Amino acid sequence: MEKILVTRSSMPPMEEYVEEIKDLWESHWLTNMGVKHQRLEGMLKAYMQVKNIALCVNGHMSLETILSAMELKGEVITTPFTFVSTVNAIVRCGLKPVFCDINEKDYTIDTAQIERFITPNTTAIVPVHVYGHICNNEEIMRIARKYNLKIIYDAAHAFGVYEDGKSVAAYGDASIFSFHATKVFHTIEGGAIVYNDTGLKDRINNIKNFGITGEESVEYIGGNAKMNEFQAAMGICNLRHIDEEIGKRQKVYEEYLRCLDGVDDIVVWKIPDTVKYNYAYFPILIKGKKGIRDKVYDSLKNNNIFSRKYFYPIVSAYDCYKDIYHVEDTPVAQYVSEHILTLPMYADLTVEQVRYITESVKCIMKL
Ligand SMILES: *Cc1c(COP(=O)(O)O)cnc(C)c1O
Numbered sequence: 001m002e003k004i005l006v007t008r009s010s011m012p013p014m015e016e017y018v019e020e021i022k023d024l025w026e027s028h029w030l031t032n033m034g035v036k037h038q039r040l041e042g043m044l045k046a047y048m049q050v051k052n053i054a055l056c057v058n059g060h061m062s063l064e065t066i067l068s069a070m071e072l073k074g075e076v077i078t079t080p081f082t083f084v085s086t087v088n089a090i091v092r093c094g095l096k097p098v099f100c101d102i103n104e105k106d107y108t109i110d111t112a113q114i115e116r117f118i119t120p121n122t123t124a125i126v127p128v129h130v131y132g133h134i135c136n137n138e139e140i141m142r143i144a145r146k147y148n149l150k151i152i153y154d155a156a157h158a159f160g161v162y163e164d165g166k167s168v169a170a171y172g173d174a175s176i177f178s179f180h181a182t183k184v185f186h187t188i189e190g191g192a193i194v195y196n197d198t199g200l201k202d203r204i205n206n207i208k209n210f211g212i213t214g215e216e217s218v219e220y221i222g223g224n225a226k227m228n229e230f231q232a233a234m235g236i237c238n239l240r241h242i243d244e245e246i247g248k249r250q251k252v253y254e255e256y257l258r259c260l261d262g263v264d265d266i267v268v269w270k271i272p273d274t275v276k277y278n279y280a281y282f283p284i285l286i287k288g289k290k291g292i293r294d295k296v297y298d299s300l301k302n303n304n305i306f307s308r309k310y311f312y313p314i315v316s317a318y319d320c321y322k323d324i325y326h327v328e329d330t331p332v333a334q335y336v337s338e339h340i341l342t343l344p345m346y347a348d349l350t351v352e353q354v355r356y357i358t359e360s361v362k363c364i365m366k367l
Helices: 016-028 035-048 059-069 084-092 111-117 137-147 200-208 229-240 241-262 290-300 331-339 352-366
Strands: 055-057 077-080 096-099 121-123 150-154 174-178 191-195 210-213 282-286 340-344
Touching: 016 035, 016 229, 035 055, 035 229, 055 059, 055 200, 059 084, 059 150, 059 174, 059 191, 059 200, 077 084, 084 096, 084 111, 084 241, 111 137, 121 137, 137 150, 191 200, 200 210, 229 241, 241 282, 241 352, 282 331, 290 331, 290 352, 331 340
Parallel strands: 077 096, 077 121, 121 150, 150 174
Antiparallel strands: 055 191, 174 191, 282 340
């Protein structure tokens, strides 16, 4: 039996990519906002229905770049149920993360609790559209307005998600996306910032290029977060196939739902009627005794199926944070992290593979 990994990067036809990079051998222009970079920005602006976008080397640097460009100070409210990148970026920008718990329904920030974490030092909220599940944007916006806070979404999982026909990228002051090889849309490594305030344009573009503002001037302490031409070329090719990609994922998702329908103790998030989802992940919450999730994970591995405990542990439990934070302070996030399992999910997963995976899960849970 061949190994089934949790994810598998989608590739455009090789000839298409080769065709796309050919002119780079003529121009010798390989990075620093070249023609591919500009073209991909234009294509993404249209696809995501946004007015401002800045491409970056990866999702993580997109978040560091926008936090730094907004010149935020003090405390930032986020959740510990995310990839460590979200929190590391906040800390590396000199800000203090404050952890709010998540809700049990879709694992995004529990908006009913946000206000109790607001202090005079709070300057922003960084909610995460975890697994591509859209946060309660309306409520987040209401709170942000009331306390004059910025909203920067970690939308790394949410490329191609729409709510009421509106792109997920339209919310907040800014959102960052990851175009990592494992994400729904990728540029090998890559990412983007989309933002509302057009006045930030120069600052963002300068900060992603060391803060350089002219041949002999540097105005900001920037880093290097530029996307190169080979990444952008991969993005141009992959974007041409994005609808097909999401369509294939949807078929996999629907097969999972059919196979797991009625199984006791397995909870699957229900896509709201108003949402057009991107089928980025297939997380299942395995109820029952603590330890059951690990048992399923281990047994699947013995059957050559590689699922992931995504996200376990929560960020506040990592060595670099555990002396400052307590996992008990966010009990829902802690519970979900101990019971969640993301099953393999990618466009080319076959119906037979999904059946094999779900039959294995069902067998293990009966033991
Ligand atoms: C992937 C991811 C990131 C980081 O993106 P990279 O492109 O890998 O740097 C940030 N946040 C979340 C939630 C992610 O899943």
